[in-house]
Amino acid sequence: MFEAELVCWINSSEVLLLREDDRTLLTRCPANAIDLGHVVGSGPVNVTLADGWLFQTDDHDITILLNESGLSRNLRSWEALRPRLVSVVLTTIVCTWLLWKYGLGILVSIAIALTPPPVINAMDYSAMQTLDRLLADETELSDKQQDKAQGIFLDLVRELPADQRDGFELHFRKFPEEFGPNAFALPGGTVVLTDALVNEFAKDDDAIAGVLGHEIGHKVEAHGMRQIYRSLSVYFLIALIAGDTGPLLEEFLLEGQLLLQLSFSRDHERAADDFGLTLMSKAGYDPEGLKRFFAALEKYDGDSDWYSTHPLSKDRVDSIENFIESGEYR
Structure with a gap:
């Protein structure tokens, strides 16, 4: 790299590249054979000559002499700080x-x-395949325990409007001990109860009904699909603005989206609680059962709910008490 001078004249058909110190002619080429590249804001101008020489300058007036297009000049003007x-x-x-x-x-x-129903069903199937491969084992519940929970589940589903009953299935899986008594619903209506939950609340049909009603609410209100589409929308929106996100920004987006989605997840959990209370009441179960369930889960809560997608159990117990006292579920 060395100092050089690019010599050109307005309306000239030829450009000369001279060495700065001794004025040696390095190359010459037609003006219309020069490539200006893309000039970004106040950044340097890269001039590539026909035979491969690259001349770089901070003087943007050269773009006028070299007949920079009006569109490129306007874009460069807008990009300037x-x-x-x-x-x-x-x-x-x-x-x-x-x-x-x-x-x-x-x-x-x-x-x-x-979204076509087969697509949503395929998501459920894929999720269950992944869970069975990585986390879950076959249930160890007896047929009697499974039949009892299935009966409660069918009682709840029958209380739904006819156009909302399709797609519901109840499955049982044994998860590692650290998962505790748990349940979840997939977007297509697949609901999973852990062995730990059924065993811990074996004598409390109302508690199991409350949990199942809650999970049914997630599917009816399409909370899972909303989370998926909103997450994808935020990611694509940022990618549209930032361009190629790269691995570092992708990691930041994944962590950042978790925090962005917390409020929506918690809102969905509260809405599913209200839905479950109403549904279990219609099916003849006592809404107090859901309160007992969350009261029993308080021992699993951490010291902070900042990274949790669920409200703390003690807060949910308070909300359920207020909901029951208001009589809104009747």
Whole structure:
């Protein structure tokens, strides 16, 4: 790399590249054979000559002499660091936030409505295959225990409107001890009870009904699909703005999205609690059972709920008490 001078004249058809110290002619080529590349804001201008010489300069007036296109010149002007650029960036940030806050909910609802049931069922099947391969073992519950829970499950499903009953299946799995008494619902209606939950509440049908009603609520309200589509929407929105996210930004997005989604997950959990209370009451079960379930789970709560997608059990017990006292489930 050395100092050089690019000599050109307005309306000239030829450009000369001279060595700065001794004015030696390094190369010459037609002006229309020069490649300016893309000039970014106030960054350097890279001029590639026809025979491979690369001339770099901070003088942007050279782009005028070399007949830079009007579109490229306007784009470079907008990219320069000026108050105008700052206002454009701030406007973009505000519009992005408004779209994420208010627009994504509408788009997610549309996406859910347009998702074919076979696709959702395939998601359930794939999730169960993964769980069985990595975490879960075959249930050790007796046929009597399974039949009893299945009966409670069918009681609840029968109370749903006819157009909401399709797709529900109840499965049992044994999970590692650290999972404790647990249950979850997949987007297509597959509900899983752990052996630990059935064993711990073997004599409390109302508690099991409350848990199952809660999980049924997740499916009916499409909470799982909403979480999936919202997460994908946020990721693609940031990728659209930032371009290729790269591994570091991808890791940041995954961690950041967990925090962004906490409020939605907790809202979904509270909504599923209310749904379960109403459904189990209609099916003839005592809503106090769900309160007993969460009271028993308090020992599994950590010291902080910051990283939890679920509200703390003690807070849920309080919310259920208020819900029962209000009589809203009747």
